[in-house]
Amino acid sequence: MRAIDADACEPYFYEHLDDNAMAGALNAISEMPTIEPQRKKGTWIEQDDSWDGVYYECSACGEPWTTIDGTPWDNGMHFCPNCGAEMEDQDRNEDGNGAVAVLGEGR
Ligand SMILES: [Zn+2]
Numbered sequence: 103m104r105a106i107d108a109d110a111c112e113p114y115f116y117e118h119l120d121d122n123a124m125a126g127a128l129n130a131i132s133e134m135p136t137i138e139p140q141r142k143k144g145t146w147i148e149q150d151d152s153w154d155g156v157y158y159e160c161s162a163c164g165e166p167w168t169t170i171d172g173t174p175w176d177n178g179m180h181f182c183p184n185c186g187a188e189m190e191d192q193d194r195n196e197d198g199n200g201a202v203a204v205l206g207e208g209r
Contacts, residue, residue, distance in 0.1 A: 106134035144187035146174045162187035 114130040121129075144162030151157060157168045163185035169177050180189055 104136045105139050107137050110134050142187040143190060144182055145190045
C-alpha cells in the first residue's frame, strides 16, 4: 500500500477526459506521487485546577481531559480524542525525565 496525493489527481483527470475512464483512473493512480502522511503531534500538559484537581490539556488543540485515576498515559491515551494528535511518548522526552509538563498553579 502507498499513500498518494488525491489533489494531484484532479488536473490529471481533466487532462485525460477523452481517455477510457477506467484506464485513465488507473494511470492517474499509478502516476501520482507517493506521500508520507503527516500526523499532528502533541503532548499532555498537566494542569491543576484548585476546584476540580488535576486535569490534562492537549497541547495541539487545548481540549481539557480528566481521568478517574492516573495520567492519560496510564490510561492508554496515546492520541487526543478531540483532534487526533499523536501524543509524544512521555518516556522518550529529549530531556529524559519522562515528566508531564506542569503549568498549573501551586506546584
Ligand atoms: Zn487535541
